[in-house]
Amino acid sequence: MPKDKDLIHSSKAPEPVGLYPHARRVGNLLFLSGVGPRKQGSKEIPGVELDEKGNVISYDIEAQCHSVFENVRYILEEAGSSWDKIVDVTVFLTNMEEDFPKYNKIYAEYFKSNQPCRTTLGITALPTPIAIELKVIATID
Numbered sequence: 001m002p003k004d005k006d007l008i009h010s011s012k013a014p015e016p017v018g019l020y021p022h023a024r025r026v027g028n029l030l031f032l033s034g035v036g037p038r039k040q041g042s043k044e045i046p047g048v049e050l051d052e053k054g055n056v057i058s059y060d061i062e063a064q065c066h067s068v069f070e071n072v073r074y075i076l077e078e079a080g081s082s083w084d085k086i087v088d089v090t091v092f093l094t095n096m097e098e099d100f101p102k103y104n105k106i107y108a109e110y111f112k113s114n115q116p117c118r119t120t121l122g123i124t125a126l127p128t129p130i131a132i133e134l135k136v137i138a139t140i141d
Helices: 061-079 096-110
Strands: 023-026 029-032 048-050 056-059 086-093 117-122 132-139
Touching: 023 061, 029 061, 061 096, 061 132, 086 096, 096 117
Parallel strands: 086 117
Antiparallel strands: 023 029, 029 132, 048 056, 086 132
16 A cells, blocks of 8 residues: 555646546655646646537647646655656557657657657547647666
């Protein structure tokens, strides 16, 4: 059973859409739950335009990438880790063909000095109308 101190709930990252923490510490590893681009305290998704039924009319993958990376940084820092301690990233894209080139370029900007292992998967949907989600593992002292 995890101890409460091992569960991380960020005050800056968007609220989880289910019953799970933003991250969990196990020994010197920090496992982040899937992180999307939503903004904390709202259902706003940067760069996404929805119709009245909540369907995506258009989206900006670049805005979502920057927001996801910012949310990951918030969680890492509040947990006592940092960007340079990321060791593994799993990326989920809902439109691999169109979004991968832009995502890959932005990813390279954020990971110039730290190059974790990475897996990128094309999937059909995510739980909210987002186009990207990251699953991250980092070390923590």
